[in-house]
Amino acid sequence: MGQAIIEADGLVRTFGGARAVDGMSLALAPGEMVGLIGPNGAGKTTLFNLLAGTVRATAGTVRIAGTDVTREAPERRIARGVGRTFQIPRPFAEMTVLENVLTGAPSQSGERPLANFLRPGRVAAEERAALDRARGLLDFVTLSRLEDEPARVLSGGQRKLLELARVLMADPKAILLDEPAAGVNPTLLELVIDRIRTLNAEGRTVLLIEHNMDMVARLCSRVVVMAAGRRLAEGNPADVARDPAVIAAYLGDGA
Numbered sequence: 001m002g003q004a005i006i007e008a009d010g011l012v013r014t015f016g017g018a019r020a021v022d023g024m025s026l027a028l029a030p031g032e033m034v035g036l037i038g039p040n041g042a043g044k045t046t047l048f049n050l051l052a053g054t055v056r057a058t059a060g061t062v063r064i065a066g067t068d069v070t071r072e073a074p075e076r077r078i079a080r081g082v083g084r085t086f087q088i089p090r091p092f093a094e095m096t097v098l099e100n101v102l103t104g105a106p107s108q109s110g111e112r113p114l115a116n117f118l119r120p121g122r123v124a125a126e127e128r129a130a131l132d133r134a135r136g137l138l139d140f141v142t143l144s145r146l147e148d149e150p151a152r153v154l155s156g157g158q159r160k161l162l163e164l165a166r167v168l169m170a171d172p173k174a175i176l177l178d179e180p181a182a183g184v185n186p187t188l189l190e191l192v193i194d195r196i197r198t199l200n201a202e203g204r205t206v207l208l209i210e211h212n213m214d215m216v217a218r219l220c221s222r223v224v225v226m227a228a229g230r231r232l233a234e235g236n237p238a239d240v241a242r243d244p245a246v247i248a249a250y251l252g253d254g255a
């Protein structure tokens, strides 16, 4: 493959004596959509945290488009084009749906008082552009009619969609999605699947943690299986589901 958009090499993260991620390597080519599956506690979310920068690596490296970002803060990685959603989104409950989406905008000149003073016109134009973009994204996730409601009124599934819109404000080249289907009702689930497919069709790279195997099989041609912090298997969804080592790992989990 050409240059990977995200590349993890030998990543390790320990908590106390436990190795949550234990020597994990992974490369995502631009435009790829890859599923990341594995039993509970396999280390999938910790791997996401390492890629996004919310957790520091004990060892190993993370590269974004060839640049070593292992020591960079999450904001820098977002600026480099990698966005992520959380398993349990926590929107600002009392802010409106629209305001929540706007929190995903990259930092603007209006946040620098001097720029505001010197170039008020430019700040206003930036704010208008951000507002237009946020409204377009709310339309994309079908939450437009709720834009003025406080985020606390949203259902679990709607919160996932709001979170997706917030992440898209930064126009990421790659998106890490942590269980986008969890707690989403079947009708909304079809919408979530459709929107993920659209984002990928636009050329965005997607790494998808998901326990819903039907969804993974519908979206991803390549699946990476983690167990005990390591890569256990990799392949197309059908082959992976038949792999005895994968079946044993899930049975060990009591599934």
Ligand SMILES: Nc1ncnc2c1ncn2[C@@H]1O[C@H](COP(=O)(O)OP(=O)(O)OP(=O)(O)O)[C@@H](O)[C@H]1O
Binding pocket: 015, 018, 019, 020, 038, 039, 040, 041, 042, 043, 044, 045, 046, 047
């Ligand atoms: N902040 C932390 N402090 C201590 N242990 C942690 C921390 N974060 C994760 N762990 C441990 O690391 C291991 C991997 O957890 P992780 O959440 O990454 O797994 P997962 O594959 O995402 O699981 P699930 O599918 O249940 O979300 C688990 O044993 C977990 O308890």
